[in-house]
Amino acid sequence: MRGGTGFxxxxxxxxxxxxxxxxTPSALNRDTFVARFASVFEHSPWxxxxxxxxxxxxxxxNPDGLHAAxxxxxxxxxxxxxxxxxxxxxxxxxxxxxEGGLTxxxxxxxxxxxxDRCSPDEFARFQALNAAYTERFGFPFVIAVRGLTRAQILAxxxxxxxxxxxxxxxxxLVQIERxxxxxxxxxxxxx
Ligand code: GUN
Numbered sequence: 511m512r513g514g515t516g517f518x519x520x521x522x523x524x525x526x527x528x529x530x531x532x533x534t535p536s537a538l539n540r541d542t543f544v545a546r547f548a549s550v551f552e553h554s555p556w557x558x559x560x561x562x563x564x565x566x567x568x569x570x571x572n573p574d575g576l577h578a579a580x581x582x583x584x585x586x587x588x589x590x591x592x593x594x595x596x597x598x599x600x601x602x603x604x605x606x607x608x609e610g611g612l613t614x615x616x617x618x619x620x621x622x623x624x625x626d627r628c629s630p631d632e633f634a635r636f637q638a639l640n641a642a643y644t645e646r647f648g649f650p651f652v653i654a655v656r657g658l659t660r661a662q663i664l665a666x667x668x669x670x671x672x673x674x675x676x677x678x679x680x681x682x683l684v685q686i687e688r689x690x691x692x693x694x695x696x697x698x699x700x701x
Contacts, residue, residue, distance in 0.1 A: 550690045599686075623658050
């Protein structure tokens with residue numbers, strides 16, 4: 511037995527057991543690990559899949575260790591995969607949000623920043639910035655919104671829309687890594 515999980519044969523753990531056992535990624539079989547951590551990167555299960563394939567050990571049984579393993583996969587990915595990851599994100603206060611088509615994680619993040627309660631003026635600014643930003647960079651504006659106000663998000667949006675495209679891609683990926691860390695911390699949190 512390893513890691514004090516209480517499971518003599520960790521890879522035989524059922525999906526139900528895994529769902530209630532958040533802190534031992536190294537005890538999960540591939541399907542269960544992917545089911546649990548695929549959503550850490552928006553619509554991009556390939557990152558969890560590759561991380562498991564490269565080996566998940568006891569050093570990944572904490573949020574920072576797991577985050578490091580997942581981000582190492584992203585760092586090694588080619589440019590087109592990185593751009594596809596950024597493109598997998600919905601617009602902030604966008605059409606998908608209005609239609610109720612967001613992932614659970616994105617909906618909660620956007621709601622935590624009050625993006626589901628924009629004034630008509632704020633909403634119009636988001637729509638104009640979303641259009642200008644996507645036109646300029648070819649991917650949507652991504653920012654880790656948790657803990658930010660609508661005014662802070664709009665200010666960052668206005669600043670970043672003027673960025674150089676290469677710098678902006680790098681910034682988007684840093685923000686995606688931060689979103690991933692916050693999502694992993696939620697998955698590790700008890701209850
Ligand atoms: N920041 C946190 N979650 C999201 C998201 O789903 N989309 C975008 N664009 N930014 C985010």
